[in-house]
Amino acid sequence: MRRSLTLIGVAVTAALISTTPAASAGTTAGTAAATVFAPNPVQTLGRQDLTDAKDADLPVFAGAYRRVTLTDLDGTGRLAGRYVIVKSSTGKAATTVDGAFPAWHRDADQFEQVMGYYWVTTAQLYLQHLGFGSALRPVNQRQIELRIDQYGGDNSFFRDDKANISLGKGGVDDAEDAEVIVHEYGHSVQDGQVPGFGTTLESGSIGEAFGDYLAVAVTSWATGTPTLTPEACVADWDSTSYTSTAPHCLRRLDGNKHYPADVIGEVHADGEIWSRALWDIRTGLGDTRATTLIVEAQFSFTPDITFAAAAQATVDTAQRLYGTAAANTARAAFAARGIL
Template identity: 85%
Template sequence: MRRSLALTAVALVAALIPATRAGAAVTSAQATVFAPSPVQTLGRQDLTDAKDADLPVFAAAYRRVTLTDLDGSGALAGRYVAVKSATGKAATLVDGAFPAWHRDSDQFEQVMGYYWVTTAQLYLQHLGFGSNLRPVNQRQIELRIDQYGGDNSFFRDDKANITLGKGGVDDGEDAEVIVHEYGHSVQDGQVPGFGTTLESGAIGEAFGDYLAVAVTSWATGAPTLTPEACVADWDSTSYTSTTPHCLRRLDGNKHYPADVIGEVHADGEIWSRALWDIRGALGDTHATTLIVEAQFAFAAETTFAAAARATVDAAQRLYGATAAAAARSAFTARGLL
């Protein structure tokens, strides 16, 4: 086995699972997922979608997990997410658990969506958001599976929902795609309508990439067979030819303003590298806490420079001069301060 489940994540999930009385509605249940993807779990760069076929090679990538915070209806709906699918029957409990669906079943992606959105919210709570810090995105969002035919996914702030596409590798099969889109929901929950300009939009894409890696590494352990900084390395097998397959990376060397091209995903790699360096200097817990806390001070149309200053201020406020210096150094190295 490549890695074991991170003890911090296991302990948190166990603590948040309420005891279920005999005859009471089921609020937690077992289900099967990729954790976070077969490429990371198996270290196989030669995997392909094969039209959703459940080939023998995928067998070792499935994990049995506990879904928490269910609403007791028997469906994939709960405190933080309600799943809707345009294809196949809706996933429902059978004898108190969700069947062990695999990737050739539509219900597999439904379970993936529920599990990883909930896990992302539990990660934020683990950092203190909602206890000693302000709540972040503690609302129920709608997650729409396979309702877009292209190889793309998106968050709609007007409806507070996420749509996962089904082109190539279905986006619902890659935890990092799911959590990336949840990152947009997080920022919208903090600053409604966030991302109205090229620079704020780039910050949004970068934060989604950063959160995707932070959450999956927290929940399943940092990968050892693939680069941790490589984002969505299962979904990206459908549209990349070089290895490792990456949608984007957090450890690139882009610099502002020389490498700005006016496209939010590409320009976001400048911001995400700064966040990655802050994480490297301060560790995941302190880095992500100050990064998320800073976003409460962003404007919907924030600039790179203004957001960088707000992040340094949050580091100073939460952890003092050493943390502020680390954040400032990371942004200065990218030309953002």
């Protein structure tokens, strides 16, 4: 079992539904309207003073809800589709009414179920938008099982032995923050590319870093770069339950940790060395090229890969896909962290 997060670890117009990337990507299965946070109320509202308030749907949250279109549904009226099936041990299972999911809010268990389905599917559609499954080989195009509120602590995790994700319900329920959901999906992505990935401190740190990076990349693609909160801040809604300073962040992608001086032997903390390198590649090359080469490089990883070997594989992939200038950008990012 891979523990991925720790305790350190309105309505809109129909135009939004039709132009949201997840809604507009080419799909062939069923669709249905639903209500979500996009990606979370802290980013949407720019409010660092929000608190969980025991799942209360306070008036302050009204402006954070968005009506979107769920895609790739299997047509049964449940939250089951091509890339994810949602299971929950709390509350009734979410089902459609007259072809749409009711506009549940955060005080209803079904809201988190919808969040899980929407954001896992959005993450997969983001990868396809980069060319994975068309110009490039498919990445994690399998149906995973997403378990909502079936872990009582403030933690979430991916189980590679069962290819499922569990999202916890301590503090802010983890499924209320899209970046927590997508972080966990990042582990599923790497496991799909390299079964059993993350067996050592350095490979495990790469896994946590990639999950953080993917969370930011996907949510910025789907909802736009945040303007009221720092883009590099990960899970700024979930983290309000266990951080005391603003902005609230589970972790950040733009820290200044250096290898090996700042290695402490904990995968989430050490992962910030790797995620800063990924962040700098994205800054230098833009989201599309950076994330494409980062994900493509992971096909050549091993379960126990080192920082240095993974960095060189990423540089080599940048050279193969985009040429010398891109490779130099990637190399410089890893060199700045002391990895190459």
